Amino acid sequence: MFSFWTQDFLSLDTTPTLNNYREFLAEPLYQELLRRSLIIAGSVTVVTVLLAFPIAYYVSFYVRPERKSLWLFLITIPFWTSYLIRVFLWRVILGFDGVVNTALMNLGLINEPLTFILYNPNAVVITLAHAFAPFAILPIFVALERIDRSLLEASRDLGENAFNTFRRVTLPLAMPGVVASVLIVFIPTIGDYVTPRLVGGPEGLMIANMIQTQFLRLNNAPLGAALAVIAMLSVTLISLAFIWLTRKYLRAR
Amino acid sequence: MRRSGWLGLYAVAYLIFLYAPIIILPLFAFNDSAVIAFPLSGFTLNWFRELTGIEAMHAALRNSLFIAVMTALFSTLLGIAAARAATRYNFPLKAGIMGLIMLPLVLPEIIVAVSLLVVAVQIFGMPLSAWTVIAAHTLICTPFCIAILNTAFQNLDPALEEAAVDLGETPQSTFRLITLPLVIPGIISSLLISFTISLDEFIIAFFLTGNEPTLPVYIWGLFRFPARIPVVMALGTILVAVSIILLAIAEYYRRRGLARAGQKDTGGFL
Numbered sequence: 001m002f003s004f005w006t007q008d009f010l011s012l013d014t015t016p017t018l019n020n021y022r023e024f025l026a027e028p029l030y031q032e033l034l035r036r037s038l039i040i041a042g043s044v045t046v047v048t049v050l051l052a053f054p055i056a057y058y059v060s061f062y063v064r065p066e067r068k069s070l071w072l073f074l075i076t077i078p079f080w081t082s083y084l085i086r087v088f089l090w091r092v093i094l095g096f097d098g099v100v101n102t103a104l105m106n107l108g109l110i111n112e113p114l115t116f117i118l119y120n121p122n123a124v125v126i127t128l129a130h131a132f133a134p135f136a137i138l139p140i141f142v143a144l145e146r147i148d149r150s151l152l153e154a155s156r157d158l159g160e161n162a163f164n165t166f167r168r169v170t171l172p173l174a175m176p177g178v179v180a181s182v183l184i185v186f187i188p189t190i191g192d193y194v195t196p197r198l199v200g201g202p203e204g205l206m207i208a209n210m211i212q213t214q215f216l217r218l219n220n221a222p223l224g225a226a227l228a229v230i231a232m233l234s235v236t237l238i239s240l241a242f243i244w245l246t247r248k249y250l251r252a253r
Numbered sequence: 254m255r256r257s258g259w260l261g262l263y264a265v266a267y268l269i270f271l272y273a274p275i276i277i278l279p280l281f282a283f284n285d286s287a288v289i290a291f292p293l294s295g296f297t298l299n300w301f302r303e304l305t306g307i308e309a310m311h312a313a314l315r316n317s318l319f320i321a322v323m324t325a326l327f328s329t330l331l332g333i334a335a336a337r338a339a340t341r342y343n344f345p346l347k348a349g350i351m352g353l354i355m356l357p358l359v360l361p362e363i364i365v366a367v368s369l370l371v372v373a374v375q376i377f378g379m380p381l382s383a384w385t386v387i388a389a390h391t392l393i394c395t396p397f398c399i400a401i402l403n404t405a406f407q408n409l410d411p412a413l414e415e416a417a418v419d420l421g422e423t424p425q426s427t428f429r430l431i432t433l434p435l436v437i438p439g440i441i442s443s444l445l446i447s448f449t450i451s452l453d454e455f456i457i458a459f460f461l462t463g464n465e466p467t468l469p470v471y472i473w474g475l476f477r478f479p480a481r482i483p484v485v486m487a488l489g490t491i492l493v494a495v496s497i498i499l500l501a502i503a504e505y506y507r508r509r510g511l512a513r514a515g516q517k518d519t520g521g522f523l
Contacts, residue, residue, distance in 0.1 A: 051267065058264045073504055078271045080446075081496045082453045084469050085489035088476065089274035092281070133271060184359055191361020194455060198476070208363045215367060215460065228367045235361070 030210065030227065037206040038234065040121050040196075041189040044128040048185050049178060051129060052136035056177075057170075059137075060144035072141070079134040087198050090127040094199065123199040124206075128189055135188075136181040143177025144170075172250060179246050183239055190235050207231050275493055281483060282490040300487035310488070313471035317452055320383050320467060324390040324451035325444045331391065332398025332443055333436075339399070340406040351399075358396040365393060366460040373461070381463030389457045394447035401446060401507070405439025442503035449499050453492075468492075 059071045078086070094100055147170065155165040193208035207227060214224030283296055304310065338344070339351055357365060369389045374381070409432065417427040455469035462470055472488065475481045 054260060054263055055267050058260045062260060069508070073500075074268060075271065077497060077500060078275055080449055080453070080500050081275060081493045082469065082472075082489060084453075084455050084472055085278065085485075085492065086274045088485070088489075089277055092277060093273060130270065130274075187359050188361050191363035192456070193363060194473075208361070211363055211367060212460075215370065225367060225371060228364055232361070232364055
């Protein structure tokens, strides 16, 4: 509702208007930011979930039952420690004279520091994939735990090999967990402005940075609110489309 | 038990990826150089000593602790009410209402921050203060509390309460003597978790603090001064250590709660 108003420095004009949305359409910068945010959030989601699935699979299928909660505890600890500090340390790790570059140079693998890992979208993806790891692992783990192990044995007994058993039994049954973790990573990622600001550089800024700037620096809260509404709507639409597609895909099988 | 092989190796590599920042943090906190880069130059406690002298940081810390304690109390109280209602009673639209309560868990934090800013300032005309942050943090912590407390209340056998009432206890004394002791481990771990979340939360606090910064907001300000960064590393080391200790205690109580209710341990916090 707020996004339909206009703000002129400190006074607030409460006549409803679509101007803020018109400004979004007129200004290519905002659309570019939104498009970039969606792409970054999408890649973060793909990377995080792909990295998380084997871990969840390992803990669920290979770790002894009494050790499982220890593993989960180990996985969740980094998530609970200060977010700002963690993001800042990724800057230290990925930086020009950071840990990765120093190590690779000392090993003689590279001659000059890699520059494609900091102050660009790659850095944002790596850092966020780290930050949201437990969010992705836990739902998949829960889904894998629910799978009746005798189904897998049945599939093997009926002559499927390990890979086909995984593809035709385990994966479809784990899909609800995968869908949940995709959503739980994708949706909050859009709203993050700390990581883009600290490690993203000019190419890595996202829509949330613009919302923050509009609210706190430029004093144009209504435009910020309009951007927030637009971001929220696009995320919701994409999520719904994703849920619909996976439903359809699972039913078709 | 099957062979884990490559997958086990991958799991260990992944844990290293997860822990990399936390392992590197103390290295720089004790490093005798103002530049955050390798190679390390020597051992020092100076950064920790410098921490004790910054008055603004102490104010931010006090502010953060106050907010975190209040948030922990409010969100756990709300969580108890919601978890009790959800596990014991049926009411119309129950699934919808619970879904609505859990929603902040998946909302982008900036959306929560922006909408609360708008509601607090423009609609209620509240000045930004510690209380606006407490309100916001309670909102995002409550779902975590409910998730923890739900398990605690689900494991509670209603027959025990009925037995107490049959034996002549009043509802109040039943709650005090039977229900509370059985769910207290869940309550403690919920208090600790929400305390930790609130202490570390930055995105929302940054919008809502006004002129009394919380600790993360203060740290964010320090990032702009390269000379202060080793101090931030020292502060971060302390914060991480405190978080891990609090979490270990929370985990201990969660397991004890499960053991008391005679359940098998099935896994993590969420």
